Amino acid sequence: MKSFRLFLPAVAAALTLAGCATGPDIKTDYHRGADFSAYRSFGFVERPGTDRQGYESLTTQYLKTAVQREMSARGYRYVPQSPDLLVNFNARLQEKVQVSPAPVPMMGYYGYRGGLYAPWPGYGFYNDVYSYTEGTLNIDLVDRRQMKLVWEGVAVGSVDARDQANAQQHIDKTVAQIFAKYPFRAGQ
Template identity: 45%
Template sequence: MSRAYHPLRCLLLLLAVTLAGCVSRPVISTDTDPQADFGAYRSFGFYSPLAIEPDGYATPASGLMKAAVRRELEARGYVYEEGTPDLLVNINAYMNERTDVVSIPEIRHSIYYSYRANAYFASPYWTERTSVNNYTEGTLNIDLVDARRKALAWEGMAVGRVARMKPGQRAERINATVAEIFAQYPHRAGSR
């Protein structure tokens, strides 16, 4: 017996596949200062303390983030310098509890018996099926600040769902997210 084509079922399947795709990858956005002279930047260093280290000490996660940012900038020709770098890097990460409420309309039928017609009738009516999904949303910001002008030159941000992970998985996720942010960074050290 074959299943009949049902448009609502296809719509729900498409919605589920789309949402599943959103869960696995963060949304990346960037902003660039048009006044920034990216051709003049050759070195970088980290703010002290970083926004992710407000109490002045490193955590395993902040260490992973700093290493990933350093790897990405050095791959673009920048040199790490603690003294007087051209760019100061600040990293911020925070989490928010979020709730998604989705209502999907559906048709149900009420069956009643008519004594006058001596028959049963189905009467359709609209209702909604509501689902509530609680999750944690994480945001990772990477700021590149022109050290001489004390002005933000470039900002990259990733926003996505935070999943419970083992330490090894967390390192992979941080490295991948930082790489995705820097994939939007079009500059190389000293290039005009």
């Protein structure tokens, strides 16, 4: 139970990527040999990557709702049994540290004086250190018959823990941003 209490906030935070001022970095890729015109329906994998406790989390429920909206808007029908495409999600958080090193001093103070006029140790020459949490959300579309990944959308961005209170809204926005780069429509 303890691991679940730690996991749910982590997943919710990972999905608040849209809360960043600049928004998440979105990347997509697809299998060039897949016939996307053959896909007309979708469903969800039995155990998505966001459900590690053996039951459906709120995060998974929010993701399913957002993905259903985006796929339906592109002409796909939701079919729980034997769909053409299976949808899976994964989310993770990772603590990051960014260090910007101080500039190397030139020949002493202001670059033209040396010797006794060199800068004082620690004066004006320091490293900038920035700690942040990076969240990643993956949405995978899998050809059910071949059990092969045919499309993947990934959002990566800095996560602000204050946005956890509005997790559903941030999930909706991030999923919409990912699917904005999905170039296909059902049967086309």
